[in-house]
Amino acid sequence: MPLTFKNLPFSKQHSLLVICVAFLAIVAFLFNDALSNLLVYQHKLISQGELWRTFTGHFLHTNGIHLLLNLAALILLWALHGHFYSLKNYSMLFISSALICSAGLYFLSPDIGQYVGLSGVLHGIFIFGAIMDIRDKDKTGYLLFICLWLKIAHEQFYGASEEVSALIDASVAIDAHLWGAIGGLFFSCCYLLVNKKKAPAIDKNNDMSNKKD
Numbered sequence: 001m002p003l004t005f006k007n008l009p010f011s012k013q014h015s016l017l018v019i020c021v022a023f024l025a026i027v028a029f030l031f032n033d034a035l036s037n038l039l040v041y042q043h044k045l046i047s048q049g050e051l052w053r054t055f056t057g058h059f060l061h062t063n064g065i066h067l068l069l070n071l072a073a074l075i076l077l078w079a080l081h082g083h084f085y086s087l088k089n090y091s092m093l094f095i096s097s098a099l100i101c102s103a104g105l106y107f108l109s110p111d112i113g114q115y116v117g118l119s120g121v122l123h124g125i126f127i128f129g130a131i132m133d134i135r136d137k138d139k140t141g142y143l144l145f146i147c148l149w150l151k152i153a154h155e156q157f158y159g160a161s162e163e164v165s166a167l168i169d170a171s172v173a174i175d176a177h178l179w180g181a182i183g184g185l186f187f188s189c190c191y192l193l194v195n196k197k198k199a200p201a202i203d204k205n206n207d208m209s210n211k212k213d
Helices: 012-030 032-039 043-047 053-059 064-084 087-108 119-135 140-158 162-168 174-212
Strands: none
Touching: 012 032, 012 053, 012 064, 012 087, 032 053, 043 053, 043 087, 053 087, 064 119, 064 162, 087 119, 087 174, 119 140, 119 174, 140 174
């Protein structure tokens, strides 16, 4: 289906949480001076028990360009795959990607002392959308899935773009992209498994109702 304004997923279940994420990121940016010290992901402070930072740090950004780039990606992913979103699955996808991303940074990339931004979570959301395309037999899903992992592999071997680092006024945390994508992959596999188990039960109920008729 071609992407046009008319077929954008504007309904509440498809768009409400995307709007909430964008709103929280904008508010966090506007009040960055007051919130940064309390909410930013910092490895040292998380080690001291400030676990909320593993989630809240994803809403902070280094500068306006960093915020705009992430918001643009958030909206683009919604435009492409928002019809797969629901209030339940998007909230679980976002939380899973955020926490697994932070866990990966904390345990496997401890050299990253501080991290902010939605990019790690966005990679997880991207993976979910691609896998849903594949489930629906949309061939573009395979292309999106492969291209994202090639991008991540390129970053791991060759590092991030210097131009992007200059724009956001910080080093790009390429490991966050990796762990966020893994978070999205983990959630997507669980989501498909749970929904696959539910399907036969629904069919069985339908069959029983048909017999009663």
